[in-house]
Structure formats: structure tokens, C-alpha cells
Amino acid sequence: MILENLKGKQVILASQSPRRQELLKGIGVDFKVLVKNGIEEDFDPEMHFSEVATYLARKKASAYNQEIADNAIIITADTIVCTDNDILNKPADRVDAVRMLRCLSGKQHKVITGVCIKSSMYESCFSAESIVFFKDLESYEIDYYVDNFKPYDKAGAYGIQEWIGYIGITRIEGSYFNVMGFPIQMVYEELKKF
Amino acid sequence: MILENLKGKQVILASQSPRRQELLKGIGVDFKVLVKNGIEEDFDPEMHFSEVATYLARKKASAYNQEIADNAIIITADTIVCTDNDILNKPADRVDAVRMLRCLSGKQHKVITGVCIKSSMYESCFSAESIVFFKDLESYEIDYYVDNFKPYDKAGAYGIQEWIGYIGITRIEGSYFNVMGFPIQMVYEELKKF
Numbered sequence: 165m166i167l168e169n170l171k172g173k174q175v176i177l178a179s180q181s182p183r184r185q186e187l188l189k190g191i192g193v194d195f196k197v198l199v200k201n202g203i204e205e206d207f208d209p210e211m212h213f214s215e216v217a218t219y220l221a222r223k224k225a226s227a228y229n230q231e232i233a234d235n236a237i238i239i240t241a242d243t244i245v246c247t248d249n250d251i252l253n254k255p256a257d258r259v260d261a262v263r264m265l266r267c268l269s270g271k272q273h274k275v276i277t278g279v280c281i282k283s284s285m286y287e288s289c290f291s292a293e294s295i296v297f298f299k300d301l302e303s304y305e306i307d308y309y310v311d312n313f314k315p316y317d318k319a320g321a322y323g324i325q326e327w328i329g330y331i332g333i334t335r336i337e338g339s340y341f342n343v344m345g346f347p348i349q350m351v352y353e354e355l356k357k358f
Numbered sequence: 359m360i361l362e363n364l365k366g367k368q369v370i371l372a373s374q375s376p377r378r379q380e381l382l383k384g385i386g387v388d389f390k391v392l393v394k395n396g397i398e399e400d401f402d403p404e405m406h407f408s409e410v411a412t413y414l415a416r417k418k419a420s421a422y423n424q425e426i427a428d429n430a431i432i433i434t435a436d437t438i439v440c441t442d443n444d445i446l447n448k449p450a451d452r453v454d455a456v457r458m459l460r461c462l463s464g465k466q467h468k469v470i471t472g473v474c475i476k477s478s479m480y481e482s483c484f485s486a487e488s489i490v491f492f493k494d495l496e497s498y499e500i501d502y503y504v505d506n507f508k509p510y511d512k513a514g515a516y517g518i519q520e521w522i523g524y525i526g527i528t529r530i531e532g533s534y535f536n537v538m539g540f541p542i543q544m545v546y547e548e549l550k551k552f
Binding site for chain 1: 385
């Protein structure tokens with residue numbers, strides 16, 4: 165084990181995302197998944213885009229205050245997709261998914277993931293920002309993706325690690341894993357402090 | 359199937375890399391793997407770094423001229439890792455792998471993949487360039503990676519999709535899949551032309 169300081173501690177990942185679980189596992193952390201439902205993902209619409217993801221991650225973490233035993237570390241995260249004027253959440257339905265992908269086609273957008281890591285003694289909240297460039301997507305490519313991959317659990321209606329990421333994304337600037345939903349390099353460095 | 363134009367054609371991927379096979383599969387192409395050994399990966403040391411990968415991909419493709427039946431399409435690729443002054447190939451041994459990772463630590467470098475796609479009628483050769491930024495790697499992180507992941511089949515002695523990529527890479531500019539060894543978005547667009 166590389167993060168020796170976590171020995172004897174109980175790491176809890178409060179996220180249902182299989183991508184986040186895979187990435188946290190990938191840096192060799194033993195953890196369990198515990199997800200509370202019913203945490204509202206609302207925020208002040210006046211809030212600047214860059215603050216929203218960290219705000220939501222911190223809000224999720226505060227819902228777990230009761231669970232933080234002396235030796236526990238809770239990790240929460242929230243990923244948002246921002247176009248010039250808008251935040252794209254998870255698509256409501258097929259029409260909404262197609263609308264989002266049309267909106268991302270041929271342009272760049274930002275993906276911001278906020279992360280909160282919290283023990284009874286210490287809290288670290290931070291965010292990472294990546295820029296993603298999509299080629300001009302053909303209508304049949306959007307239809308094919310939505311019908312075959314059903315990206316309804318994904319902010320912005322796409323997963324960079326899926327077919328649409330292979331054929332549609334020409335370039336990124338920043339962390340690829342952040343676009344997947346978890347800036348794992350930063351998480352690793354922050355976990356060293358616990 | 360999305361690349362309808364490939365129907366009835368025999369796509370051959372001339373690469374042993376499991377990453378390239380996974381990426382080509384990921385865009386829905388049916389293909390078989392056929393690898394000829396003994397193709398020398400040498401090049402004129404006067405050649406500019408940016409030309410080397412395409413040169414090597416084209417050289418590999420020319421070794422398959424006999425295999426290109428009327429309906430066949432052959433795909434070859436070569437990935438190189440370039441520091442300011444040097445091209446890093448696959449490491450010869452443990453000492454060489456550690457030396458390469460020390461050389462990449464705390465700096466940015468370029469990853470260039472050249473690809474050649476060739477039928478009896480048409481040839482398309484191109485390359486993609488990504489910039490990769492490593493944090494300052496600790497000695498124990500380099501040792502842990504080399505001992506556990508044995509990156510002897512990888513140019514530059516690392517795989518971005520492995521532990522060292524998770525904990526060590528702070529940023530990329532360009533295509534992530536190109537750093538994995540195959541600029542799949544460009545390959546997809548080029549395959550449309552066959």
C-alpha cells in the first residue's frame with residue numbers, strides 16, 4: 165500500500181458513480197461506498213460556475229457528519245458541465261440528451277469536479293477544471309450514442325470513456341480523469357494529508 | 359454498425375498493443391490482429407521528432423504490402439515519447455525504466471503517435487501530438503510503479519491509464535487516447551474515407 169497514512173482508517177466514498185469507484189480503487193485505497201439519498205443538488209443561481217461544484221461537494225459531505233467516526237474519512241464529489249451560458253446537469257430524457265449533445269457539438273466546454281474530503285479533524289475541499297473540445301457531431305452519431313449508451317446518469321449527457329468520447333472528442337486541456345468525474349491525481353495528493 | 363463503408367472489408371490491425379485493440383474495438387470496427395516480427399524500428403537520427411512516428415508507422419505498413427488483398431485495410435501505428443532533447447523508447451530494463459521516469463518527473467513532454475491506414479487503392483498517414491505534464495514524482499512512487507507494473511512494453515516507461523497516470527499526471531493538452539497509443543478520434547474520421 166502506498167498511502168500508508170490511511171492504514172487503520174475507514175475511507176468512505178459517498179458516490180454511486182462506478183467511474184469514481186474505479187479511480188479510487190486504482191490508486192490503491194481500500195474504501196466502502198455509502199450513499200445517502202435525498203440530498204438536494206440545488207444552489208443559488210447567482211453563484212459563479214466555478215464555485216458550484218465545490219459547493220455541492222461540501223453540501224453532500226455535510227450530510228455525513230454523523231457517520232464520521234474518529235477514524236473515518238468521507239469523500240464526496242460533484243461534476244458539472246458548463247457551456248458559455250449554462251450548466252448542463254443529467255439529461256431528463258432522450259430529447260434532453262440529444263439537445264445537450266447538440267449544444268456541445270463543434271465547441272469547447274468546461275468540466276468542473278468539486279471534491280470534499282473530510283475527517284473529524286480536517287476538511288479539504290477543492291475543484292479541478294478541464295476543457296473539452298468536441299468535433300462537429302453528425303445527427304446520426306448523436307442518435308447512435310444516445311440509443312446505445314443511454315447517458316442519463318451523466319452530466320452533459322456523455323461519458324468521455326465511452327464511444328462518443330472516442331469518436332467525438334478531439335482534444336482536452338486538463339485532467340482526463342476529472343472529465344470522467346474524479347480528479348484522481350489531486351485526490352491522491354490530498355489524501356496524503358489525512 | 360456506424361462505419362457502414364467498412365462492411366465487406368477486412369480490417370487488419372498490425373499491432374500487439376492491447377490498448378490499440380481495445381480502442382479500435384471501442385469504435386465498433388471488426389478487425390483481426392496480424393503482427394509481423396522483425397521490422398526494424400530504426401530511423402535517421404537527423405529526422406525531426408515530429409516526423410519519426412509517421413515514418414515508422416509507414417515503414418511498418420509497407421511490410422504488409424503482400425497482405426493487402428483487394429478488400430483489406432491495414433492499420434499500423436507507432437508511439438514515441440519526446441523530451442526536450444531525446445526520444446524515449448521502450449525501457450531496456452528496470453534501471454532504464456527508473457531513469458526514464460526520473461527524466462519525465464516534474465516536467466512536460468510530448469507523446470506523438472503516427473498512424474498509417476492503407477488499402478490497395480488509398481493510403482492515409484498522419485500523426486497526433488499530445489503534451490503530458492508530470493508532477494514531481496517521489497522516488498518511492500517511481501519504484502512502486504516499476505516494480506508493480508513492469509512498464510517494459512511502453513515508450514517512456516509509463517502507461518497513462520495505469521497507477522502512475524492516476525497519481526502522477528496533472529494535466530494533458532491534446533488527445534488522451536493518443537497518449538494511450540492510438541489517436542482514435544482521428545482514426546475514426548480517416549476510416550470513413552475507405
